[in-house]
Amino acid sequence: MDHHTSTTTRAWLLALRTPAAFYPAILLGLQIVLAIALTWAARGTLDPGAAQGPLLAFDPKAVTSLRIEGAGESVTLARKGQDWLIPELADFPAEGAKVTALIDRLAGLKRVSPVATSAAAQQRHKVADDGFERKVTLKAGDQTLATLLLGDSPGFKRQFARPAGDPAVYDLDLPLFEVGNRRDDWLRRDLLQVDQDQITGVATAxxxxxxxxxxxxxxxxxxxxxxxAVINLLGRIGALGYRGVLGTEDKPEYNQAAPTLELTVQLADGGNRVYRISPAKDSKDSILKAADRPWYFKLSASDLEGIAGLDRDRLLGLTPPAVPPAAGDQDQETDDAAAGEDAAAADAQTPQDPEAQREAEQAAAAVDLDDASAPEETNEGAAPQDAGADQTMAPGAPGGQ
Known part of the structure; x- marks a missing residue:
């Protein structure tokens, strides 16, 4: 390397070490790093399906109760041992599998891209603290584990939602019907059911x-x-259902003092089920009180179909005899039936075409003259008779020649 080249190289290296050249290089590097970071951040926030961890951080096995609030009604579900109960209904059993499925569903929700973050959007999507469709609170004892607010639906089986304390509104795969706020939504439906093969007797008054x-x-x-009839009855009793549960307090509107049916079901183990059924006031429903249960059950007419109104004749397969009509009424009905049959026959034989009808009338007149042994006269334009044809059938009528 000659002296000139060496001098130039040293000068270039010294120039790079000066602030005027060094700072722009640093700034350019920072800009590149920032651009990369912003790109990855945008991917995480703009992609609705980009999972960013759980939306609600709680252990499903730690949940001992959940409360679901909604317009007009709320329900609390509490765990006692392995069972889920409804405290507002004197610890009526809840559908445990359904409760567990909801808790697991909530624990599995992912934090995805928010659709909005403003207070106005919370009100608009009905996920505000003071305006929501559902509010689900999960607890472990007295400690609140998580709270989720559910609002309007943006589409099929989807719901806008917001965890309490989070300003962001999310679009989640969580249909509102899975988060019912009525007690009836969570009832076990089999408390009155019994294995029909274990039924050894059924009695009413x-x-x-x-x-x-x-x-x-x-x-x-x-x-x-x-x-x-017996098989049908046993099947109805074995699968007896109910629309709702009314608590444990007897009320005058239940009309239990005047039951329409008292049913006793004997079981093979020596036990029995005794049901008192009465009509609910101002309703088509019935109220059932089971002797071995503290609750009053609300039943529809379809729940009692095949049980209510069952009598001895039906059990024996007998059909009650029809009441015969009075003699005069019977004669009149016979005359009316005969007249109806004649009219129907006449209608069936009457030609619809005017020309055919005129020919039929002329032929009928000719037949009448034959019956009276009068000299045969043929009206002009009348259709000729076939000697082998039925003389009562007019030419041109249905079935005529």
């Missing part, structure tokens, strides 16, 4: 069915009950 050695008998008669 009017009849008693008893099973002995796989054969059913009806008290007070040697006639055997209809097998189909």
């Amino acid at each position: 009017d009849w008693t069915l008893t099973k002995e050695k796989d054969a059913w008998s009806l008290a007070g008669t040697t006639d055997k009950p209809d097998p189909a």
